[in-house]
Amino acid sequence: xxxxEAETRDRFKTSxxxxxxxxxxxxxxxxxxxxxxxxxxxxxxxxxxxxxGGEAIDLxxxxxxATSDIDLLVTNRAVTEKLLNxxxxxxxxxxxxxxxxxxxxxxxIPEPYSGDPARLRKFRIxxxxxxxxxxxxxxxxxxxxxxxxxxxxxQAIALLKxxxxxxxxxxxxxxxxxxxxEDVLAEAGEYASKI
Amino acid sequence: MLFGGKxxxxxxxxxxxxxxxxxxxxIAMTKGLDPAATxxxxxxxxxxxxxxxxxxxxxxxxxxxxxxxxxAAATFLRSLEQKTSExxxxxxxxxxxxxxxRRAKIVRLEQLKSSFKGADETKGIEELMSKRVAGxxxxxxxxxxxxxxxxxKQEDGTFILRA
Numbered sequence: 611x612x613x614x615e616a617e618t619r620d621r622f623k624t625s626x627x628x629x630x631x632x633x634x635x636x637x638x639x640x641x642x643x644x645x646x647x648x649x650x651x652x653x654x655x656x657x658x659x660x661x662x663g664g665e666a667i668d669l670x671x672x673x674x675x676a677t678s679d680i681d682l683l684v685t686n687r688a689v690t691e692k693l694l695n696x697x698x699x700x701x702x703x704x705x706x707x708x709x710x711x712x713x714x715x716x717x718x719i720p721e722p723y724s725g726d727p728a729r730l731r732k733f734r735i736x737x738x739x740x741x742x743x744x745x746x747x748x749x750x751x752x753x754x755x756x757x758x759x760x761x762x763x764x765q766a767i768a769l770l771k772x773x774x775x776x777x778x779x780x781x782x783x784x785x786x787x788x789x790x791x792e793d794v795l796a797e798a799g800e801y802a803s804k805i
Numbered sequence: 806m807l808f809g810g811k812x813x814x815x816x817x818x819x820x821x822x823x824x825x826x827x828x829x830x831x832i833a834m835t836k837g838l839d840p841a842a843t844x845x846x847x848x849x850x851x852x853x854x855x856x857x858x859x860x861x862x863x864x865x866x867x868x869x870x871x872x873x874x875x876x877a878a879a880t881f882l883r884s885l886e887q888k889t890s891e892x893x894x895x896x897x898x899x900x901x902x903x904x905x906x907r908r909a910k911i912v913r914l915e916q917l918k919s920s921f922k923g924a925d926e927t928k929g930i931e932e933l934m935s936k937r938v939a940g941x942x943x944x945x946x947x948x949x950x951x952x953x954x955x956x957x958k959q960e961d962g963t964f965i966l967r968a
Contacts, residue, residue: 642966672952674945732963739963763933764942771946772953797930805877805943 618696630736631712638673641665644714645680646735651693657686660723660730662743667752667765669733669742670772675765679706679715687720694718724751726781745773750785753794763798770802812842816850817870821879826859826867850875853947878947881940 622628627647634640649659661669664677684690691707694716699707707716725747733740743751752766770777786795815836819827829847833840847868850856855875856868870879934942957964 670953671946671949672956674949674952733957734963734965736966759928760933760936763930764937767930767934767942768946768949772950794930801930801934805946 619698622697636673637713638668638676640712641680641714642669642733642735642740644712645682645716646733646738646740648682648693648697648716649740650738652684652690655686655689655693657684657689658741659684659690660727660741660743662719662723662725662748663717663751664765666743666748667769670745670748671768675768679717681717681719683719683721683723685721687718690718729778729781745769745776746778746782746785749777749782749798750789750791750795753786753791753798754789766798767802767805770799771805774802812838813846813850816843816846817855817878820856820868820870820875823869826869828861828865828867832868849951853951855947877940877943879940881938881944 631640631644631647634643645661645665649661652659660683661680662683663681664675665680667675668677682690691701694707695701697709698711699709699714699716702708705717707718708714723743725743729744729746730741731744733742749766749769752762752769755762782795783792786792815838816832819832819836827835829844830840832838832847833843836843847856847858851858851868854871855878857871857875858866858868861867870876956967958967959965
């Protein structure tokens with residue numbers, strides 16, 4: 611009997627895209643290149659994907675605020691996981707998908723997207739398009755998160771500083787009010803303006 | 806990386822030590838750098854507000870550290886020098902691996918503390934940021950801005966990875 615999944619995995623391993631990824635020594639570039647490629651393949655399957663969380667911040671800071679895994683929000687988890695499996699990823703006990711060859715870890719997050727879809731930023735990585743959570747939504751998310759206050763605050767401050775000229779403060783304040791983080795946003799904004 | 810690389814580090818060091826503005830050539834001669842590379846780095850620093858430039862007599866451009874990011878970078882360098890007895894490899898210090906290592910130490914310390922006095926959620930930003938070496942976050946942010954612009958160009962609202 612022919613194992614179709616194994617055959618697809620082998621086909622991916624001999625594809626020009628895979629060769630390209632393996633040749634890329636810079637892990638930051640390799641990650642964004644793969645996630646853009648994956649997003650495109652998901653689109654072909656009718657699945658929308660948005661890069662959120664730490665990897666989105668890593669992208670906006672060009673790898674200076676590195677993260678361990680890639681958070682990808684998708685409209686169809688089952689199709690995404692099937693595709694990851696075809697691309698040589700295995701599911702770990704903690705639910706993360708890991709590809710040892712590429713040294714890439716992905717967390718698949720099901721809908722809904724808590725940010726404003728109209729504000730997503732577009733990136734073009736080689737021939738593939740990638741949609742990324744807006745800085746305003748990432749800032750609010752980091753300040754709301756309680757998982758790692760040191761890291762989350764630093765990332766929020768970094769985005770506030772980097773996008774100081776283009777941030778939509780009206781929208782950000784509205785989100786902060788919704789999430790009850792107005793005080794911490796004001797504090798982070800003040801800190802960002804001082805450094 | 807913005808503050809990585811010997812030339813960039815040496816330029817910042819020269820300007821932090823200088824009592825008055827210096828030209829690119831003076832900096833290059835003081836630190837034994839390539840004048841063209843020194844000029845290129847200074848132009849980049851000026852673009853991101855790390856240094857301020859002024860045109861002197863005979864169209865010579867002199868540079869000094871800016872009051873905000875520039876001074877923060879200098880503070881960061883001094884902090885590192887005080888922290889380590891060996892010569893500072895700034896590129897290594899700012900690498901994602903070293904950052905992750907330092908952040909892990911901070912998190913471990915916080916976890917230890919929180920097991921005694923509860924969660925860390927109520928701490929203010931100033932208190933959280935005080936665990937960083939002075940000027941380090943500012944240096945990382947400026948470095949991120951430059952690296953992002955080196956990697957991507959913007960066209961019709963889309964960020965395109967440069968070839």
